[in-house]
Amino acid sequence: MIVLFILLGGLLWLISLLLFAFAAWAFYKLAQLLWEKIRRALLRPGTAQITSYEVFTPDLEDIHFQDSRPQVRLELDCERHGQRFQISLGPLTCEELFPALDLPAHHVACWLSDEDWCQMLENRWITIACDWQQRKAILTSQIREDRRMLLIGFLSLSMFALLVTLSLLQS
Template sequence: MIAVFILLDGLLWLISLLLFVFSAWGFYKLARLLWEKIRRSFLRPGTAQITFYEVFTPDPEDIHVQDTRPQVHLELDCERHGQRFQISLGPLTCEELFPALDLPAHHVACWLSEEDWQQLLDKRWITIACDWRQRKAILTSQIRNDRRLLLISFLSLSLFTLLVTLPLLLH
């Protein structure tokens, strides 16, 4: 009988240890994601020149494809503090690409001919944020979304803290 209790106690201890490890790993991943969002939200938008582009249409028979409209992959020449470097951006849908080119997004505009894509993208400047540390380009719309997410998170955390500490202050 005592052996069963020792075995159950050991099993419970092992399960609690595994739960602690998984929660610590989850907290670590959440903290890294939050830190990345904070870092990206402080990037300043700028411009970069398109040096190369590739327009491709996803295969509609691929089960992982949700959008069969053309997508664009861009190679950009970015400059920051006098240093120039090449970064890539994409694949982008036209809803993401056109606002970065200061053009209105329209569903029909995705189906341009090769000459129209060339005229639209060849040596064009695009509004992005250059993340020179990771050699990555980030759309300004993504930065706005990150800032919005951080603001909502901060307000939620502030409200939660207020609701938790308010009863303590009233006593």
């Protein structure tokens, strides 16, 4: 009987240790995600020149794509603090690309001819934020979403802290 209690206690201790390790790993991943969102939200938008592009139509049989409209991959020439570097951006849908080019997004406009794509994208400047540390470009719409999410999170945390403080003062 005592051996059974010792085995059961050891098993519960092992399970609690595994749960603690999983919780620590989850907290670490959450902190990494939050730090990345904060860092991206603080990036300053700028412009970059399109040096090359690739327009492709996704195959709907491929499990990763659910939209058959053309998508675009861009190679960009960014400059930050006097340093120039090449980064790639994409694949982008028309709804993401056109606002970055300061053009109105329209579903029909996605189906341009090769000459129209060339006229629209050749040596054009695009509004993005260049993340020189990770060598990638981020659309300003994504930065706005990150800022909005952080603002909502901060306000929620502030309201929670205010409610806890008020409930402690009433006690």
